[in-house]
Amino acid sequence: MNGLMVVPRPALFLEPARLAAHLDLDLVLAVETFQHTGSFKFRPAYHVAANVPNPHVIAASSGNFGQAIASACRIFGKRCTVVMPDTSAQVKVDAVREYGGAVDLIDLRVKSRAARIRELADQHPDAYIASAYDDWLVIQGNATLGRELAGADPPFDAVVVPVGGGGLSAGVITGLEEAGSRTRVFGAEPLNGNDAAASLRAGRLIANEREPDTIADGARTISVGQRNWPVLQRGLSTIFEIPEDAIVQAVQLLFSFANLKAEPTGALSLAALLAAPPALQGKRVCCVVTGGNVDPSVYRALLGS
Amino acid sequence: MNGLMVVPRPALFLEPARLAAHLDLDLVLAVETFQHTGSFKFRPAYHVAANVPNPHVIAASSGNFGQAIASACRIFGKRCTVVMPDTSAQVKVDAVREYGGAVDLIDLRVKSRAARIRELADQHPDAYIASAYDDWLVIQGNATLGRELAGADPPFDAVVVPVGGGGLSAGVITGLEEAGSRTRVFGAEPLNGNDAAASLRAGRLIANEREPDTIADGARTISVGQRNWPVLQRGLSTIFEIPEDAIVQAVQLLFSFANLKAEPTGALSLAALLAAPPALQGKRVCCVVTGGNVDPSVYRALLGS
Numbered sequence: 001m002n003g004l005m006v007v008p009r010p011a012l013f014l015e016p017a018r019l020a021a022h023l024d025l026d027l028v029l030a031v032e033t034f035q036h037t038g039s040f041k042f043r044p045a046y047h048v049a050a051n052v053p054n055p056h057v058i059a060a061s062s063g064n065f066g067q068a069i070a071s072a073c074r075i076f077g078k079r080c081t082v083v084m085p086d087t088s089a090q091v092k093v094d095a096v097r098e099y100g101g102a103v104d105l106i107d108l109r110v111k112s113r114a115a116r117i118r119e120l121a122d123q124h125p126d127a128y129i130a131s132a133y134d135d136w137l138v139i140q141g142n143a144t145l146g147r148e149l150a151g152a153d154p155p156f157d158a159v160v161v162p163v164g165g166g167g168l169s170a171g172v173i174t175g176l177e178e179a180g181s182r183t184r185v186f187g188a189e190p191l192n193g194n195d196a197a198a199s200l201r202a203g204r205l206i207a208n209e210r211e212p213d214t215i216a217d218g219a220r221t222i223s224v225g226q227r228n229w230p231v232l233q234r235g236l237s238t239i240f241e242i243p244e245d246a247i248v249q250a251v252q253l254l255f256s257f258a259n260l261k262a263e264p265t266g267a268l269s270l271a272a273l274l275a276a277p278p279a280l281q282g283k284r285v286c287c288v289v290t291g292g293n294v295d296p297s298v299y300r301a302l303l304g305s
Numbered sequence: 306m307n308g309l310m311v312v313p314r315p316a317l318f319l320e321p322a323r324l325a326a327h328l329d330l331d332l333v334l335a336v337e338t339f340q341h342t343g344s345f346k347f348r349p350a351y352h353v354a355a356n357v358p359n360p361h362v363i364a365a366s367s368g369n370f371g372q373a374i375a376s377a378c379r380i381f382g383k384r385c386t387v388v389m390p391d392t393s394a395q396v397k398v399d400a401v402r403e404y405g406g407a408v409d410l411i412d413l414r415v416k417s418r419a420a421r422i423r424e425l426a427d428q429h430p431d432a433y434i435a436s437a438y439d440d441w442l443v444i445q446g447n448a449t450l451g452r453e454l455a456g457a458d459p460p461f462d463a464v465v466v467p468v469g470g471g472g473l474s475a476g477v478i479t480g481l482e483e484a485g486s487r488t489r490v491f492g493a494e495p496l497n498g499n500d501a502a503a504s505l506r507a508g509r510l511i512a513n514e515r516e517p518d519t520i521a522d523g524a525r526t527i528s529v530g531q532r533n534w535p536v537l538q539r540g541l542s543t544i545f546e547i548p549e550d551a552i553v554q555a556v557q558l559l560f561s562f563a564n565l566k567a568e569p570t571g572a573l574s575l576a577a578l579l580a581a582p583p584a585l586q587g588k589r590v591c592c593v594v595t596g597g598n599v600d601p602s603v604y605r606a607l608l609g610s
Binding site: 007012016018021034036038071091095098252254255256258259260261288292293296299300304 | 566
């Protein structure tokens with residue numbers, strides 16, 4: 001990196017002609033697979049590490065936030081501890097360590113993530129406990145993407161973003177609002193874990209009974225966060241509920257027609273378009289492809305199904 | 306595409322931290338997998354279509370040049386005919402047709418590509434017969450990438466490019482020269498089809514006896530072109546000869562550490578670094594990843610081997 005300071009890189013905007021023709025849409029992809037650490041999560045992680053005064057950051061993550069917060073903490077000379085289940089894929093553990101994070105492996109049959117985080121917080125009173133989504137710094141970090149989306153010329157009629165804990169969606173809504181954009185924001189959530197869609201319908205925060213069973217591992221959240229919920233309720237036009245087979249098909253389409261390696265969660269937004277939702281017909285639509293970190297064995301299976 | 310004129314897009318520059326650490330190199334990737342039609346070939350195709358006065362362009366290509374010239378001709382309102390073996394993968398035939406090209410399928414047991422091109426040239430005296438590499442317009446089209454590489458700050462010590470017919474390598478050399486750059490250019494060629502490396506050693510143009518057997522299908526050329534050869538002889542520092550297993554490993558590394566879907570020919574330049582050539586140690590090195598068009602079934606096999 002030439003000794004230069006690493007900062008979040010802007011999204012890569014692509015207009016894949018064959019994919020647009022295939023879907024008969026005016027389609028743009030906002031790609032975060034080449035963001036540092038391979039997903040948009042570097043944006044909020046960077047914002048957290050840059051802004052908290054604590055010399056140590058602790059987070060629970062078996063996914064992209066773990067790598068991102070480890071990398072961001074190293075940039076700002078902070079310690080970082082990432083709590084991960086001892087069943088995590090070795091490549092994910094290795095990635096956190098390569099970015100300089102200490103990995104704290106737990107046996108989920110013995111202790112929950114939350115319990116271990118409380119223990120670590122007690123042991124390290126100087127540490128900041130970072131949530132991957134339910135944190136204003138996370139929402140503000142993700143708002144940088146919203147501002148980039150607001151700068152599109154011509155402007156997008158609609159942006160589609162995956163919804164897990166609501167960190168990205170709340171951030172994109174916030175960033176677009178801050179920029180005075182009229183672009184509408186749509187969520188895309190696995191049908192198998194449709195707590196956010198159910199919450200919007202009910203007008204109150206509803207949680208899944210357990211961690212949802214979906215290949216979109218970035219959206220296996222019990223519910224959206226307390227801080228995220230009012231932003232989503234105010235700013236989301238709707239949430240599309242995506243069946244698993246559409247997620248797989250979207251991964252395949254991104255591979256074949258856009259040369260993109262996307263992880264399943266990253267393909268949720270494109271998957272939302274496959275059912276040709278009337279609200280998006282004839283519109284200029286931007287799908288956020290949030291990340292590309294997926295193991296070769298999982299990806300081979302996705303391409304082959 | 307909003308009715309805007311499509312022009313070649315600049316290369317995407319990536320500095321994949323984990324890949325650089327893995328190889329212990331100051332590594333930059335210049336990525337052409339998101340170029341229009343999925344490979345750098347759109348640059349020369351566009352330059353040909355923009356500059357020849359003929360209303361019709363004819364080319365023989367079973368690969369990326371076929372898609373690229375079809376797409377470029379449509380932009381300039383020209384007819385395009387692409388001669389392809391009748392054994393070509395259906396996805397490749399479909400791609401040429403989707404970009405508006407007429408596909409002329411031939412049975413190679415009955416007629417050679419060259420013979421069919423001569424027939425078509427006789428039938429269509431108004432047509433321009435486009436070579437994918439042995440053409441000054443192709444070299445000039447590829448020189449646009451050389452000029453982009455020359456603009457890197459800090460400058461690259463070395464650029465590594467795949468060598469097939471020599472269109473890209475001659476173009477990159479030309480573009481760097483035109484910009485007054487001191488960046489050195491290295492070629493990467495499959496060991497199984499090392500005609501260009503043999504030519505450099507012999508000081509004269511040497512051809513393979515037959516189409517080389519390599520997974521890098523963009524480098525299955527009999528020899529470099531007559532126009533390309535003097536440029537390569539003048540401008541290439543050396544050509545690395547890449548074993549097949551290194552090509553596969555490079556595809557896997559780009560997948561795992563850079564989230565890049567590269568085709569085998571596109572991974573040749575990174576494959577050259579796996580043997581840690583002394584000429585590149587301690588240098589700031591840019592690898593050109595030339596294209597990403599590879600079928601799912603082929604790619605699955607590459608990831609799994």
